[in-house]
Amino acid sequence: MEAIAPRIDAEACQGCGACVALCPSGVLAFAGGRLVARQTGCIGCGHCEAVCPAGAVTLPGDDWAASFSTIAPTGQIVPPGGFSPAMLVDLLRSRRSCRRYTGEAVPGPMLEDLVRAAVTAPSGTNSQAWTFTVLTSRAAVMSLGEAVAEFFRRVNALAARPYVRKGLALIGRRELADYYRDHYPSVAAALAEWDRDRTDRLFHGATAAVVIGSRPGASCPAEDALLAAQNMLLAAHTMGLGTCLIGYAVEALRHDRRVAAAIGLPKGEAVHAVVALGRPDVEFLRPTGRRRPLVRYKTA
Ligand SMILES: Cc1cc2nc3c(=O)[nH]c(=O)nc-3n(C[C@H](O)[C@H](O)[C@H](O)COP(=O)(O)O)c2cc1C
Structure with missing residues (x-):
């Protein structure tokens, strides 16, 4: 599998740390007060992107399962x-x-x-x-x-x-x-x-x-x-x-x-x-x- 790494929009990041706390691979961290991503070890689960309140973290590539053609999901998250x-x-x-x-x-x-x-x-x-x-x-x-x-x-x-x-x-x-x-x-x-x-x-x-x-x-x-x-x-x-x-x-x-x-x-x-x-x-x-x-x- 190709190496994946989350992309960070430093301007948008609010520094809440939600992504750091959730990353299962410890790829995200704060260094010098800024969010940084290691370029190796990411499993591409997208939890960082899914949890970021500011839309500051994204994974490269499309979410292939987002675009159905015969059904119309709302795209809303159903919470627990x-x-x-x-x-x-x-x-x-x-x-x-x-x-x-x-x-x-x-x-x-x-x-x-x-x-x-x-x-x-x-x-x-x-x-x-x-x-x-x-x-x-x-x-x-x-x-x-x-x-x-x-x-x-x-x-x-x-x-x-x-x-x-x-x-x-x-x-x-x-x-x-x-x-x-x-x-x-x-x-x-x-x-x-x-x-x-x-x-x-x-x-x-x-x-x-x-x-x-x-x-x-x-x-x-x-x-x-x-x-x-x-x-x-x-x-x-x-x-x-x-x-x-x-x-x-x-x-x-x-x-x-x-x-x-x-x-x-x-x-x-x-x-x-x-x-x-x-x-x-x-x-x-x-x-x-x-x-x-x-x-x-x-x-x-
Ligand atoms: C791993 C697996 C293999 C199966 N193989 C067949 C099969 O070759 N032919 C068939 O008619 N049903 C097959 N079945 C269906 C089962 O017979 C069926 O799931 C079971 O009787 C329960 O019925 P239900 O699926 O209607 O709830 C298979 C089910 C599983 C889980």
Whole structure:
């Protein structure tokens, strides 16, 4: 990543020190009564700019997530306590995985806005090293679907051989045996339906998809990508779209270069999530389905 450093307008600075107190990297300080910025170590989080009452500190570059085209955010900050928790919980509980789509295409600008919503997520050391490969048409989704199906044909052919499963288990590698037990039958059935009439048990007929990955070098690439994915799922719901995470596609993209190459992913780019998208052809009438988790409280 290029070195970033906050710019200071010495005339405008009121010397309040809010930016100095907030900078997570200790880049800002007062020297001789003037605010100064070290030229190294800045992670570009923009907290200095966001907190300055005088607009005296700015980060170079645009805030890419500021300009949506299909939605019109006010740009106002919602302070802590300034949004209805009830509405938020209603939204969280209303997002469900969608496995029926109308077939209508998702407009390109909406897909771009979903990426903008995604990148408002936090990322480890603000690395923002996520990547988004946007499949904008049903044909593009089907094409990835075919590459994923080909991968699982090979996996199922291997898993169907008892001596391979047992041999691997003997050397402590139980993945194939576990796969055979947990996934083989449903994958075989899905492949048979795909081959018969293109019934799409993988992407469920979605008309767009986003593969979320990361470039090398991020400190927490998987966490960053999954947080971005959750933002995308929620934003999509508010925009009238259905979504579904597709773990099977992630597996194929991770384990087979041919699948990754089919959507143009360069070597070294990791894949963390695949989000199927489309206009939903299902209406959920009530929220259901969450079990009590294991929660521990420590009071001292
Ligand atoms: C990491 C992950 C992978 C998933 N993979 C698939 C998948 O391959 N196919 C699918 O239909 N649903 C998939 N799902 C959706 C889950 O089945 C779904 O989230 C879960 O049943 C809860 O339902 P809800 O999302 O409607 O609340 C996946 C979800 C997650 C979090």
